[in-house]
Amino acid sequence: MLLNEFDMLTAQLTAVTYPNIQARTENGATLMIHTNQKQREDPAFWQSIRAILKAQLWVPVSKRLHQLTDTDWLLPPTQA
Numbered sequence: 188m189l190l191n192e193f194d195m196l197t198a199q200l201t202a203v204t205y206p207n208i209q210a211r212t213e214n215g216a217t218l219m220i221h222t223n224q225k226q227r228e229d230p231a232f233w234q235s236i237r238a239i240l241k242a243q244l245w246v247p248v249s250k251r252l253h254q255l256t257d258t259d260w261l262l263p264p265t266q267a
Contacts, residue, residue: 194249194250194251195247195248195249195250195256196212196213196218196247196248196249196250197212197213197245197246197247197248198210198211198212198213198218198220198245198246198247198248199211199243199244199245199246200220200236200239200240200243200244200246201217201240202240203233203236203237203240205227205233206222206227207219207220208220208222208236208255210246210248213245218248218253219253220248220253220254220255221252221253221254222254223254
């Protein structure tokens, strides 16, 4: 089941400079993706983010909080 399209933005990472992640939405708007403490302390997270930047992949970002989502564009199984 897909999340409500009004809850998510599709963004492409444009710059990664710890602890900041800058992205561009499909509409061309620039936004800063906010990281939480756990993400800031996780070297594997930053390695993954750099790989996503290099591959120029599009990622789901919550509209309200400007945070990466861990469930992509799908609802978690408990909400489906």
